[in-house]
Each structure stands twice: as structure tokens, then as C-alpha cells.
Amino acid sequence: MTDLAIELKRVGKRYPYFALDNIHLEVPHGQIMGLIGPNGAGKSTTIRILMGLVQQDCGDVRVLGRRMPAEQIAAKWDIGFASEDMRLYEGMTIEWHMNFIRSIYPNWDAPYAQLLLKRFGLRAEQKIKGLSHGQRVKATLLLVLARRPRLLVLDEPTTGLDPVARHEILRELTAVMTDEGRSILFSSHNTQDVEQISDQITFIDRGRIIDSMDKEAYLDRWRRLRLEVPLGIALPALPGIIGIRQDGRLAIATANVFAPDMANEYESSGARVKSIETMTLEEIFVANVERSREEVEA
Amino acid sequence: MNSPVIRTLILKDWRLHRLHIILSLVASGAALLVLQFRNEAAFVIGSVWLFVSLIVLGSMLPVSNVINERKKQSVVFLMSLPVSALQYAVSKVVSTIGMFLAPWGASAVAATIFALSRRDIPNGIVPFILILFGLPLVGFCLVAGTALISESEGWTISATIVCNSSYGLIYYFIVRNPAINGAFKSPTPVWSPPVLMILAGEALAAGLIMGLTFYLQSRKREFV
Numbered sequence A: 001m002t003d004l005a006i007e008l009k010r011v012g013k014r015y016p017y018f019a020l021d022n023i024h025l026e027v028p029h030g031q032i033m034g035l036i037g038p039n040g041a042g043k044s045t046t047i048r049i050l051m052g053l054v055q056q057d058c059g060d061v062r063v064l065g066r067r068m069p070a071e072q073i074a075a076k077w078d079i080g081f082a083s084e085d086m087r088l089y090e091g092m093t094i095e096w097h098m099n100f101i102r103s104i105y106p107n108w109d110a111p112y113a114q115l116l117l118k119r120f121g122l123r124a125e126q127k128i129k130g131l132s133h134g135q136r137v138k139a140t141l142l143l144v145l146a147r148r149p150r151l152l153v154l155d156e157p158t159t160g161l162d163p164v165a166r167h168e169i170l171r172e173l174t175a176v177m178t179d180e181g182r183s184i185l186f187s188s189h190n191t192q193d194v195e196q197i198s199d200q201i202t203f204i205d206r207g208r209i210i211d212s213m214d215k216e217a218y219l220d221r222w223r224r225l226r227l228e229v230p231l232g233i234a235l236p237a238l239p240g241i242i243g244i245r246q247d248g249r250l251a252i253a254t255a256n257v258f259a260p261d262m263a264n265e266y267e268s269s270g271a272r273v274k275s276i277e278t279m280t281l282e283e284i285f286v287a288n289v290e291r292s293r294e295e296v297e298a
Numbered sequence B: 001m002n003s004p005v006i007r008t009l010i011l012k013d014w015r016l017h018r019l020h021i022i023l024s025l026v027a028s029g030a031a032l033l034v035l036q037f038r039n040e041a042a043f044v045i046g047s048v049w050l051f052v053s054l055i056v057l058g059s060m061l062p063v064s065n066v067i068n069e070r071k072k073q074s075v076v077f078l079m080s081l082p083v084s085a086l087q088y089a090v091s092k093v094v095s096t097i098g099m100f101l102a103p104w105g106a107s108a109v110a111a112t113i114f115a116l117s118r119r120d121i122p123n124g125i126v127p128f129i130l131i132l133f134g135l136p137l138v139g140f141c142l143v144a145g146t147a148l149i150s151e152s153e154g155w156t157i158s159a160t161i162v163c164n165s166s167y168g169l170i171y172y173f174i175v176r177n178p179a180i181n182g183a184f185k186s187p188t189p190v191w192s193p194p195v196l197m198i199l200a201g202e203a204l205a206a207g208l209i210m211g212l213t214f215y216l217q218s219r220k221r222e223f224v
Helices: A043-050 A072-076 A094-104 A110-119 A133-145 A163-176 A191-197 A215-221 A261-269 A281-297 B003-016 B018-035 B040-071 B074-079 B085-117 B123-150 B153-176 B193-218
Strands: A004-014 A019-028 A032-036 A058-063 A079-083 A151-155 A183-188 A200-205 A208-214 A223-228 A241-247 A250-255 A272-278
Touching: A004 A043, A004 A183, A019 A032, A019 A043, A019 A183, A019 A208, A032 A043, A032 A191, A043 A058, A043 A151, A043 A183, A072 A079, A079 A133, A094 A110, A094 A133, A094 B003, A110 A133, A110 A163, A133 A163, A151 A163, A163 A183, A163 A191, A183 A191, A191 A281, A200 A215, A200 A281, A208 A215, A208 A281, A215 A281, A223 A261, A241 A281, A250 A261, A261 A272, B003 B018, B003 B085, B018 B040, B018 B085, B040 B074, B040 B085, B040 B123, B040 B153, B074 B085, B085 B123, B085 B193, B123 B153, B123 B193
Parallel strands: A032 A183, A032 A200, A079 A151, A151 A183
Antiparallel strands: A004 A019, A004 A058, A200 A208, A223 A250, A223 A272, A241 A250
């Protein structure tokens, strides 16, 4: 058995105004992968392909060792999928939905479902049409979690939620991961949410994966160097520096593979290093997207 | 086929639409009650009522059971379950057809028994009744097939309009066929070649539309 929960190789999908191009994505078992991208980047298309809801034009997709979309039925028994655009039946109650899911999944964990109802502040007899957006998301997540899936695929689950609801949901997702056999793929354009729970992070933009690595590696390797550059001094091109923005005597160099020697190199060229700053995931994401777009346009 | 899940999806559709089915059965029952009055006005009103209730159900079910599920995005929820697109289509076709066939079949049987049991109505009208009942069935298949394939409310409404406006025209040509109207007053049902051909044509059309629906559905590369 493969040690990957999700494996996409050279996956492509073409639409008239958008193309998913040569997507490689690997999520090991027991890991939380955050898929970050701006709106329209291809996150939902990628997720729909790996769920077997959209068929790729080329490439191989395996989820829990099953080929998608051909073996989607077998795979979906162990996948809990929730997306921002997923809606439950408005005229029916949460309890009706719980009974419906329980009639399909033998692994349905009724005590856990009751616990989640309590934790999320939901009442089983509530009709879906009477729920707020946050409550609907929680109800959907309850239906997904209580079937005890090995893999959770969540497409923008926290979009539009208030901070308290987001916190409740992220806490529950983190709790799910106490079982080491479980894996989560979590897409969002909210880097804070992803940073909070993910082990690994993949950036996607304009249908291409632009970077993918361990979260800690991102935070360790990316730095911003604030420099003072006297007139007449040209900054050297250093490996690992992906961009320099200069405004008069002040310059900001962004490193995606930071090495302490970089400061010495700049100092010896005549510049003065004013500070070396760590970057937030959001800053890393934006810098990554900008670099990728510049490369494509060049 | 993942039959337990398909069966669950079908039962779910029946539960969600049971009010439609009950209302249609009540309307058909009321129409049959009106037909019990032995005068021409009651016969015309009862017959029209009976067919209108079936036509309304046949137009409403595909929109309610197929289009609304897409429009309201519940289809994403269903497709997260262990089913393929084809299995979902199978469940939709079976549940939608089943929900229509139950009141349709009950009405067709009741109308046939009604005609056979009434001494003032010649039994020769029975083939004509069955031909008439075939029309909303074919129309329903066309509307349901359009809904499943196009997934578009606009196309489904267009198909409904085309079907509903064709019934009168088709009725006109059937009634004018001497092989059919000539047998109205016969004391026994006359299964003439034109009658059998029309009945076979209706069955074939319904089967072809549904077969084409399954075929096109199985070739879809994107489902939600």
C-alpha cells in the first residue's frame, strides 16, 4: 500500500478560459496539507478532480490508493468531503440528514455526532433553512466527521465564517488528527487558517502549483532583508534572493532560501543590512505568487 | 452497481417528494370521482382534470427532483457520497420515473377499469384511453431527460412548453385517425395495427429517450 493519501501526477484540465497545468501534489498519510491560492487559482478544480467529480484531461490521480475517477466509489467510502458551495436540503432537519448519512455509512459514530452537535451549538431538530451560514457549515462538517473518514477533503470550509466559528471548526479538525491514520487536504485563501493547522503547504496560482513544502521549512527559509544602499552601489545577484524592490536608498530583498552569508555578501558590496525579518505565511504566499507571475510573463 | 446506496438515494427522493405524489393521487382520485357523474360535462371535466394532473406532475417532478437539486447545490453533497455520476443519474431516473409512474399507472388502471365498468361507455374506447395515457408518459420522459442531460432550468422549461403545447396537436391527429375513432363505439376493445403502432411508438419513444439519457450521462466528464 502506498504511503500517500493523495497523489496527483501531471494532471491537466483545460477550459475555454482556464487551464490546470501539470499538477503534482502529494499528501502523505497522517498529514494536513493546506492548499493556498487566490480566487480562481484552481483549488476547487483540483479538489473536484481528486474527488472524481471532474475528469482530468491527462495525468494520474490516486486517492487512498484508488485511481480516480474510475475507483471513486470505493475511495469515497473513506473520504469526507465538504466544500463551500455544498448545500444540504433546506426543508429538512439536521436529524434527517444525520439519519440519511447513517443509513449509508456503517461507520457512523452516533455518540460522536451527538458530541459534535453539542460542541457546535446545534440542535438536531433545526431545519437547515433556519440556520446561519456558520451553523450550516458546522452541520455539514458534523455529517462529514461523524462518519469517521480516513481522509478529509475540505474546500474553503472556513470562508465567510466569523472568528469564533472558524476557531471551533479548526479546533475540531485538529482534534481529528489525534488519530494518526487520518489525513486532511484543506483549501483556503485565508493563510491564517491554513498556517494554524497545516503540516504542509502548497501554493497554487493560475492553474499551476508554484511551491509545495513543509510549513516549518517555509517559515525557516523565507526572510526579508531591509537594506540601505548608498548611491552608486549595485546590489549583487545572490542565489536564493527572488526579488529586490528598491526605492531610493532603501531596498527590500526577499529570500526564499535564506542563508546567513547573504547579509555578509550585501555588506561587502557596500550596502548596509538594517534588519533581517521573518515572514508570515501570507507574505510568503504573496511573494511566491508575484514571483511566479513575473516568471510566466517573462 | 452500488445498489444499497442507489436505493437509499431513491428512497430519499421519494421521501422528499411524497407530498407531490400524494397531491397528484388526490387530484386523479377527484377527477375519477367527477367522472362518476353520468353527463357529458362531468366526463369532459373529469377527463381533462385527470390528464392535467398528470401533465402538471410530469412537468414539475423533473424540475423539483433534478434541476432544484443542482440549483440549490445539494448535488455536491450527494456526490460526496460513495456513488459515481452514472449511479447518481440512475437513482435520479429511477426515482423520478417511479414517482411519475405511481400516479400515472394508478390513474391509467383506474380510468381503464372505469371505462370497462360503465355500461354507457363502449369498451372500444379503452385503446384510445391507453394511447392518451402514453402521451404524458413520453412528454415526462422528454422533460426528465432534458433536465438530466442539460442540467438547465431554461432547457427543461423549454422542453415542458414544447411537450405541453404538442399534446393538443397529437390528440387532434389521433382522434382524426379513422382506425381509432371508428372503433370508439365498438363493444370490445379493437387492437388494430394503427393502435398497436401508436402504443409501440410511445413505448419506444419513452425507452429511447431514457436510453439516450443514460448514454449521454455516462459520457459526461464533469459532473458538478
